Amino acid sequence: MMHQYEVTFAGFGGQGIMTAGQLLAYAGIEEDKQVAWIPSYGPEMRGGTAYCTVVISDIPIGSPIISNPQCACVFNRPSFDKFTPLVKAGGLAIVNSSLIDVTTDRTDIDEILVPANEIAMKAGNAKAANVAVLGAFIGATGIVSFDTIKRVIKEKMARKKSVLEINYHALDEGRKLALKTLGKKARG
Amino acid sequence: MAKVLMKGNEAIAEAALRAGAEGYFCYPITPQTEVAEYLSKRMPEVGGMFLQGESELAVANMLFGAASTGKRVFTTSSSPGISLMQEAISYMAGAELPVVIINIMRGGPGLGGILPAQSDYFQAVKGGGHGDYRTLVLAPSTVQEAVDLTMLCFYLAQKYRNPVMMIGDGMIGQMMEAVEFPESYEEPPLPPPDEWAATGAKGRKARIIKSLFLDPVSLENNVLILEKKYQQMIREEVRCESYKISAKNKVLIVAYGTTARICQTVIDELEADGVSVGLFRPISLYPFPEKEILKEATRKNIKSVLTIEMSMAQMMEDVERAIQGRRPVHFYGRTGGIVPTPEEVKEQVLKVLSVKRRSTKKKS
Numbered sequence: 383m384m385h386q387y388e389v390t391f392a393g394f395g396g397q398g399i400m401t402a403g404q405l406l407a408y409a410g411i412e413e414d415k416q417v418a419w420i421p422s423y424g425p426e427m428r429g430g431t432a433y434c435t436v437v438i439s440d441i442p443i444g445s446p447i448i449s450n451p452q453c454a455c456v457f458n459r460p461s462f463d464k465f466t467p468l469v470k471a472g473g474l475a476i477v478n479s480s481l482i483d484v485t486t487d488r489t490d491i492d493e494i495l496v497p498a499n500e501i502a503m504k505a506g507n508a509k510a511a512n513v514a515v516l517g518a519f520i521g522a523t524g525i526v527s528f529d530t531i532k533r534v535i536k537e538k539m540a541r542k543k544s545v546l547e548i549n550y551h552a553l554d555e556g557r558k559l560a561l562k563t564l565g566k567k568a569r570g
Numbered sequence: 571m572a573k574v575l576m577k578g579n580e581a582i583a584e585a586a587l588r589a590g591a592e593g594y595f596c597y598p599i600t601p602q603t604e605v606a607e608y609l610s611k612r613m614p615e616v617g618g619m620f621l622q623g624e625s626e627l628a629v630a631n632m633l634f635g636a637a638s639t640g641k642r643v644f645t646t647s648s649s650p651g652i653s654l655m656q657e658a659i660s661y662m663a664g665a666e667l668p669v670v671i672i673n674i675m676r677g678g679p680g681l682g683g684i685l686p687a688q689s690d691y692f693q694a695v696k697g698g699g700h701g702d703y704r705t706l707v708l709a710p711s712t713v714q715e716a717v718d719l720t721m722l723c724f725y726l727a728q729k730y731r732n733p734v735m736m737i738g739d740g741m742i743g744q745m746m747e748a749v750e751f752p753e754s755y756e757e758p759p760l761p762p763p764d765e766w767a768a769t770g771a772k773g774r775k776a777r778i779i780k781s782l783f784l785d786p787v788s789l790e791n792n793v794l795i796l797e798k799k800y801q802q803m804i805r806e807e808v809r810c811e812s813y814k815i816s817a818k819n820k821v822l823i824v825a826y827g828t829t830a831r832i833c834q835t836v837i838d839e840l841e842a843d844g845v846s847v848g849l850f851r852p853i854s855l856y857p858f859p860e861k862e863i864l865k866e867a868t869r870k871n872i873k874s875v876l877t878i879e880m881s882m883a884q885m886m887e888d889v890e891r892a893i894q895g896r897r898p899v900h901f902y903g904r905t906g907g908i909v910p911t912p913e914e915v916k917e918q919v920l921k922v923l924s925v926k927r928r929s930t931k932k933k934s
Contacts (some may be wrong), residue, residue: 407575411748416748417748419575419746420745444834444835445831445834483751
């Protein structure tokens with residue numbers, strides 16, 4: 383299997399970009415993998431741009447600077463423009479189609495359109511859009527298991543039952559959409 | 571203890587507490603403010619003291635006072651803040667006080683920027699303040715190593731009664747990685763602070779903790795006492811690590827901190843292409859692993875040495891000094907907050923490989 387997988391999450395400040403990356407990193411630790419979570423840091427404000435890269439690896443992680451990740455999860459148009467061209471050939475773009483009305487013209491990567499804001503709203507809370515995208519990412523790549531990410535969401539983010547259910551629902555919708563797009567059979 | 575995901579800055583803060591830090595003095599500055607944020611909550615929980623001073627000057631002099639009482643105290647800051655502390659650091663070295671100073675470096679000079687850099691190498695290693703003194707300097711390359719070295723800093727500060735610095739670039743402070751804290755903190759025995767500290771002179775002779783010696787004989791004597799400690803550091807505190815050093819290497823890379831990790835990725839990728847390169851990573855920057863570098867660099871198979879930094883050929887001077895002109899030393903660096911990508915470092919390695927032993931110093 384993979385030695386190392388790199389994914390960039392990017393969007394507005396406030397869209398849960400950093401949290402999505404951290405949840406994934408926690409899940410990696412739970413599965414005894416090496417992880418690094420690298421934020422963009424700079425003079426930013428709410429509504430400004432935010433991105434982080436998560437590296438999950440079977441071996442100790444070298445460079446924390448990832449120029450070309452295998453996957454970009456983009457939550458808004460500026461992030462789409464900046465990060466989808468950087469994805470490695472054969473990689474994946476997950477696009478929040480609620481806010482991005484274009485699709486990539488690259489033919490060498492897979493693209494999954496996730497109406498993350500709509501999914502989150504239907505699940506019961508607009509804030510769960512990041513988890514919908516995370517669900518699509520894990521569904522498409524299988525980098526960590528859904529059991530693990532669910533446990534992490536419960537422990538690190540959503541202790542309240544009502545909040546937890548909203549997040550689980552968004553996660554599952556994202557997953558189903560990814561599997562449908564890629565023509566994979568739904569697992570578990 | 572189980573592994574936890576922590577930001578470098580928070581991990582450093584927690585490590586300091588576990589190494590017995592009793593007082594923390596700070597003034598906020600990016601990219602290390604999370605240390606202060608974390609400790610503002612945790613310090614009172616463990617009965618320690620958290621104090622945000624009115625400036626870095628005040629903070630450094632508070633450290634001077636607090637360290638004089640024998641308490642374990644420390645500060646964290648970033649480049650411009652560390653510059654402001656230099657006067658007090660020189661005083662504390664002169665007065666033989668154990669303090670820990672952590673610099674999460676950002677780009678300079680001046681107010682510079684807030685992104686990662688290693689451009690305070692000279693300041694840390696050569697002594698940023700005045701006078702004949704040294705600070706012991708350690709540099710981590712992972713969040714786990716930042717934890718381990720932070721704890722070690724507290725021991726070494728006490729062992730030598732001298733300021734000890736840890737320098738990490740902004741990437742180490744901001745990145746999150748899995749860390750594991752030891753179940754319990756143990757360190758070799760130290761002389762009790764009540765043999766030298768200002769603990770109250772009732773029933774004993776007063777102790778004067780100072781760096782002022784107007785009589786030149788006394789001052790020279792004090793400097794020679796310090797010098798003896800620095801010679802002991804050189805004997806006992808050199809720390810370094812190597813990565814994929816073998817008889818097949820033609821080039822030896824020297825890099826520390828985050829830059830060393832980038833070089834590891836480059837070395838792995840080049841290995842896959844059939845090009846063999848080794849890495850030498852200094853962990854202690856003072857004392858600098860001179861003998862160790864000389865040994866690795868002068869192996870028969872090594873044609874040249876390449877120093878990679880997030881600064882402009884600062885460490886390179888120590889690498890050249892260690893190698894004594896016996897191999898050409900090349901340099902590649904980025905600065906101002908730009909972290910070199912593996913791709914550009916790889917290109918430099920290939921360039922050096924194709925250079926047929928020419929210049930001894932080639933700056934790119």
